[in-house]
Amino acid sequence: MNSLKKPNSLFGFFYRYWISIILLVVLVALIRQNFVVNSFPFDVYDKQAVLEQNLTTNQQLKQDNSKLQLELNAKSDQKLEILESMARQKFGLIKPGEKYYQISISDQD
Numbered sequence: 001m002n003s004l005k006k007p008n009s010l011f012g013f014f015y016r017y018w019i020s021i022i023l024l025v026v027l028v029a030l031i032r033q034n035f036v037v038n039s040f041p042f043d044v045y046d047k048q049a050v051l052e053q054n055l056t057t058n059q060q061l062k063q064d065n066s067k068l069q070l071e072l073n074a075k076s077d078q079k080l081e082i083l084e085s086m087a088r089q090k091f092g093l094i095k096p097g098e099k100y101y102q103i104s105i106s107d108q109d
Contacts, residue, residue, distance in 0.1 A: 014021060034040040087093040094100045 092100070
């Protein structure tokens with residue numbers, strides 16, 4: 001006689017197809033997680049809309065920043081010109097490479 005006992009039909013089915021059953025359970029769990037819990041396609045569309053809105057907002061902010069930077073540079077240039085003229089008049093400062101000439105006019109009658 002054969003010492004190995006033949007499993008019953010239900011246990012034999014699980015014994016024979018255990019890998020397929022495990023993979024099927026994992027597949028069902030993944031499908032449930034994606035479509036029921038995460039509401040898969042709708043959530044992706046919502047996040048895509050938020051992403052597009054953020055990109056549009058970022059583009060607008062970049063344009064505003066560039067305008068403000070240009071204004072700041074223009075104001076800084078004006079202030080530097082005023083500061084430079086004040087330094088030349090009050091303190092007699094000159095730029096590197098410039099030559100300074102002073103003309104004196106004397107009043108002799």
